[in-house]
Amino acid sequence: MVFFEKAERLKRLPPYLFKEIDRKKKEALARGVDIIDLGVGDPDIPTPPHIVQAMRHAVDDPRNHGYPSYSGMESFREGVARWYNRRFGVTLDPSTEVISLIGSKEGIAHFPLAFINPGDIALVPTPAYPVYRIATLFAGGEPYFMPLVRENHFLPDLEAIPEEVADRAKVMVINYPNNPTSAVADLDFFSRVVAFAGKHHIIVCHDAAYTEMAFDGFRPPSFLEAEGAKECGIEFHSLSKTYNMTGWRVGFAVGNAGGIAGLGAIKSNIDSGIFQAIQVAGIVALEGDQTCVKDMTGIYEARRDLMIRGLREAGLEMITPRATFYVWVHVPEGYSSASFVERLLEEAGLVVTPGNGFGEPGEGYFRIALTKDKKHLSEAISRLKSMKF
């Protein structure tokens, strides 16, 4: 008898398409290959010192040592509401329209448990951050994939969703600025999503993890800026990328009070909130001097410029990203995502992510994360240029 027979929800997990590249990377490392890893979206830049300092003080304070509030300290939720108002002009009630998250991934993963019944449809983009699809499956729902293709600026084609699918759908997930395509959306698109959601009674979840990482003066909007968005939507946000705090695990969801309450009801039965010292540091991040965000964006913008120039000189093709620290690059003629990524690793020691790993329409692309300094990026480019493809 097998003791640990996996539950159906685990058996339903899609195959992990990065497995092969992970294995090859490990092998190359073991052989002593000088790897430049542009695979993972984890910033190489440390958390700004004033935020670290705030955490140090907060750790020393015994008032922060007990169980935190499930939905976040009042001062944290108020800080989030003020930040939203300053940044997007959106008004939020901190007591009902804001909830703290142990990183936005946690909230995105738990949200379907509150609103998806077995058999319900969730409209999820593809290629995409894999959690949208997997969280839907864990809740017993059925993902219906909305392809993000270059011809439609990597936005879902709402008109292409069959009427009966839209009517059965309970949730729609969108994510702009987008991982992995680095595409951006404007308010007009968000307004169209609101109209679509209103017509078909769909809850919209907007993953806004990258709104602060944008270039050329572009300021990505919040979904909640669209008229009527708060009636149908909630937005997930994170301090991970904005303040280089990926390891701290702090984020938040905002928007429709019913959506926030449902998520809160799930969470209060699963976790017990975020360590208060982290929340105190989070408040300092949101309310303190924002020069660090500007500096961080400047660094990524310079890396982006360096990388796209180098890639183009190497003969590769891509759209210049206006946001995120990802570059979504076409593989050269005659290659699949997997075969080109493999060649980059074998011949140049470069780790990048095959586009098909994010979903089938990602085939023909690979993703570069600009999470190494300019010296490493320049080295990566010169290795690329020495390859023939």
Ligand SMILES: Cc1ncc(COP(=O)(O)O)c(C=O)c1O
């Ligand atoms: C699109 C997107 N959403 C959410 C997350 C999760 O971020 P966190 O859980 O650190 O807030 C990531 C992380 O890479 C991401 O790329």
